[in-house]
Amino acid sequence: MDKIKFLINMVVAFFMYPFSKGRFDRRNIWLIGGHSGDIYNDNSKFFYEYMLKEHKEVEIYWVINKDSKVFDKVPGKKLIRGSRENYLYYYNSKAIIFSHSPSADIAPYNFAIPILNCFHKKPVKVYLNHGTISFKKRKPMNGRFKKLIDDLLKSYDISTASSEFEKDVMVNDWSMSEDSVCIVGNARYDNLPTDEKSETRDILYTPTWRDWIKFNSGKFTDTDYFKNIMDFLNDEKLNNVLEDKNINIKFYMHHLMHEFIDDIKENITGKRIIFLDKGVTLASEIRKSAANITDYSSVAIDFLYMNRPILFYQFDVEEYIKKVDSYIDLKSEMFGSLAYNSNEAVNKLIDIIENDFCVLDDQKNERSKFFRYNDNKNCERIYDCILSKINK
Structure with missing residues (x-):
């Protein structure tokens, strides 16, 4: 119509x-x-x-x-x-x-x-x-x-x-x-500020969308995408650290996948997972967050600009390369912390928290590639x- x-x-x-x-x-x-x-x-x-x-x-x-x-x-x-x-x-x-x-x-x-x-x-x-x-x-x-x-x-x-x-x-x-x-x-x-401390110690999680899931008639909760995100967010060790350190993970579902947000919400067990609305001013959440978790979202580049730590949780990297691919070589040109399964992601995020959100040297060195002006x-x-x- x-x-x-x-x-x-x-x-x-x-x-x-x-x-x-x-x-x-x-x-x-x-x-x-x-x-x-x-x-x-x-x-x-x-x-x-x-x-x-x-x-x-x-x-x-x-x-x-x-x-x-x-x-x-x-x-x-x-x-x-x-x-x-x-x-x-x-x-x-x-x-x-x-x-x-x-x-x-x-x-x-x-x-x-x-x-x-x-x-x-x-x-x-x-x-x-x-x-x-x-x-x-x-x-x-x-x-x-x-x-x-x-x-x-x-x-x-x-x-x-x-x-x-x-x-x-x-x-x-x-x-x-x-x-x-x-x-x-x-x-x-x-x-965005550069080299300034964040307003909070909260962590922004921004997984990107998958067209092969969005346009598939199958059940979202049966997908590896759903299972890997839930294994990570519901991990007991991670949630204990979040509780102990008084830190939240703010979860922003990509607007093209937002129709599935209730499936995530209904299966969350951790008390430190906060869900952001589709219409939230994402830039404000980026600005005040201490770190970013993503898979392939360009939000990571915003955190690179601010000199704040990034964890790439790429549980489907082979499938993603085959179906989408990247202008940055996902095998040889990545920066920040890298994880390919939920256990690695949990341990590397805990390392970021325990190290007081320090940025790895390889991430710092990538800034000049992406920004002429600052x-x-x-x-x-x-x-x-x-x-x-x-x-x-």
Whole structure:
């Protein structure tokens, strides 16, 4: 039903467009969004809030779903994703800024509709990405759309990167234009401290999603993914240490796997496991956590930036390499603490806690690979880059 409604709204906005010139004339409109209008987080959030504070001369709108749980958390001006106004403002915008794609975050399906997709060429298109390129090779959720998505990536005017490593992937693996990839840093890193002690001794656990589980008709509780996570979180020795040291593990289920969160909750025995809501401001949890546990999430790169310990619990590494693969060699280029089963993960996490959250040398040495800048001026550089493209 949504697709039909979106199509009707974009067609109506298309016919309204010629008669709306007076309404939009000389307005400096920028649209921004992320996570398909559902979540207020990541690079888009921090760049949006920077713009609200520092550049009031820009008329900027956050694009959001009408039924989003975080609707009231979003400050400033909002547009309902897929509405007539959304498309009309898109057709009259000077810049669109997104973390996933214009179709997902800004103007649903418009890029794929002949004639109507002529508006895709009009604004400056800014791809902020939603995490540093690292442990997940890019591929479309549906292989039928690969060419369409490849063409979309090549059409972006600006794609932000944090390092030469990231730019190299975008240009040589994704076939993006070298001129479009700008090493300016991630907007969300402006919110992160470096070399400061965390607010708490709590540990953030962020396993990433698996498409072969999400789209499988089998029972989630029968999967190795579920069993390995539960073996780790319910380990008696680990929970005794957490209790003794007054430390919590905060568990954030990836938003694309959140439908299975109740299966995890219902089987937890430890009292020190706290479950974070899908709509939580993840950046705040990252900032105040003392360490990160993950498998292949780019959240680990945020902890690398902050110089805080990371435990990689990669219980399905062979399957992951086969089905997803990584831009970082998972066999030879890893850093931090590594575990491949629940016993190893428990012991290495206890080591991190007992060593007062000290960072391993091999992790410290990796920072220069991923970050050109460490000055909390990434948003400023992104803005300057957009402005220069608009002025051209």
